[in-house]
Amino acid sequence: MAVAEFIPSSSLNKRTSLYSSQLSYVSTQISHQRRLSVRSLPRTNYSSQICCSVTSKEAQAPTVVQADDPKKKNECYGVFCLTYDLKAEEETGSWKKMISVAVSGAAGMIANHLLFKIASGEVFGPDQPIALRLLGSERSLQALEGVAMELEDSLYPLLREVNIGTDPYEVFQDAEWALLIGAKPRGPGMERAGLLDINGQIYAAQGKALNAVASPNVKVIVVGNPCNTNALICLKNAPNIPAKNFHALTRLDENRAKCQLALKAGVFYDKVSNVTIWGNHSTTQVPDFLNAKINGLSVKEVIKDTKWLEEEFTEKVQKRGGVLIQKWGRSSAASTAVSIVDAIRSLVTPTPEGDWFSTGVYTNGNPYGIAEDIVFSMPCRSKGDGDYELVKEVIFDDYLRSRIKKSEDELLAEKRCVAHLTGEGIAVCDLPGDTMLPGEM
Template sequence: MISNHLVFMIASGDVFGKDQPVSLSLLGSERSRTALEGVAMELEDSLCPLLREVRLGIDPRKVFRDADWALLIGAKPRGPGMERRDLLDLNGQIYKEQGQALNEVASRNCKMLVVGNPCNTNALIGLENAPDLPRRNWHALTRLDENRAKCQLALKAGKFYTSVTNMCIWGNHSTTQVPDFVNAKIEGVPAREYIHDDKWLKEEFTPTVANRGGVLIKKWGRSSAASTAVSIADHIRSLTQPTKEGDCFSTAVITDGNPYGLAEGLVYSMPARSKGDGDYEIIPGFHMNDWLIEKCKASEDELLKERDCVGHLLPNATVAQCMITEDTMLPGEN
């Protein structure tokens, strides 16, 4: 469902710009081939002026050829009785193959965005299996979490969401994620000074953001496909348009050389800014108080455990015992 929303946004110019022609290559499976053909028919019938071509396929080495952007949305859901470690292995196999295919045939500066969960570790598996592509070009999506955090702060402050800036999501796309109210601002004022309610920020705001997807499913009976598609578009625009002065965007990227002392070799969400050229830099100097440090460390520890669980999918990695004992999958992603 995410893809069904997203492809029409891309074709209409809402993602890469109103003057950027696009060619879409849609990867499916034997099971979804007919449905893909239906999507292609609708795209053709929509007469999108920027859409130059729609290609369909089930072989990633054909679909990914010369790709400039790879939006990796698909992942298998967790079945009955399946533990998180099983899901890590199941979807990790998919992202190992896709990483290898991208390494062989994609544009040498291709940008990869992983949406399929567990997206941080799936992105790590993909990038480690694509040694000829820049490691920094792999992203895992945490922009939906950022958008949710901005919404909650704005509602609490009685302001519009555009008044919320410098909002970062740290860590894993799981219930250990850390929506950073410490550095966020509302109308240019630190959020804590604007709201004056640390108890709400720690005990209500933080879990509300992390569990928003589950609440939506209970209300509507389905996962957040439309808002996820919007957040993917927001993520891409954050890389293709310059970041406003004093602002940031959230993206989970490789921690190699990060300025926050995080373990290297993880895909971890951090604050970033871009010149609009498709690249980014991690913003140094965010204030890390004791609460933020503790929460960020918990998310880092979780990602280290996930990495241990998929060591058999990472070239040259030391295979360690999988020690995941707690389920932190986001509601609705099981």
């Protein structure tokens, strides 16, 4: 790795084959050792010019201009273009090896909460240096610069790199985590099928980009709606990345379900465990009270009101977003960001003994008899290594089975509707009515 000394990693990222995952891997390792000097870049074949000032006059994002391939540029921002010696801190054993976290929709409100949590160490731990790679649209590029400026001004010691850009093939380079929040909101009168198509196209493109340039074991969390099918489209377009690595976020639903069970039982929410959201992040989702526990007891032993459990509980969980918009005047960006943090932490810290969490994952090999080849929220446990296994010790009754079936049917219908985006032929759309959750776009 001696080659990396005094050579900007950005120039090393300029690959003869952009799609070589081997090279991508090398680049990840090298970037930890980079020591960019703003003033005295070595004039080698790989030389680059980096602008790092942040005055209003020099308003454009600082750009790495690469002599021999002007198209492939790597953008860094302000103070994050500067010299640092992270290697020394890694060698003392006080810090882990830096990881790259890519975030799409990075100029939006959810990301505005999430990025500062990631940079603070709250998500990956106080010894984990972070590189943030922020993806936005052309329209949001100025706002992305604003976000980068606020991250600069926050002086987070763990935040070592911030890159911003509009091309997923650049922004996703070497990403070990991809948090895909960006999605087009549903226009007036748009059907779910229309939304599936416009956002499906975005997620197909981002899947291809991840496949080409991200770390080969990147973990992907899809937040943009309709998130289950977006995640399916994304993984189908990224055949070199394990399908198991793709998640659709149902954690906010799980958190809301825990809160509602706590309220009904009259206990604090830390006493509620083993809550699963089954299925699609839509109104067909199934918050599972059959397997959930309160103070270690079955929910049905604690909450005797079966009518409430079967009829009101799910509705309360699902209407939460709508009530919130009504009160707060905007969607629940802060608690969505918290639930993304929870979803990541559940994968990077060992699951507490006896408990589990739920996340939308690929169904192949599932032990529940759920149709294969869709992304379905199911109960999982993790050793804290970024991976997970499905929980086997769950029970079903006819009520739970029938509701899971309905969500499964919906996801199979959504899948037929995006066949053109998953490489499986011609799309046929026979979706049921509008199943968007209230308060979501």
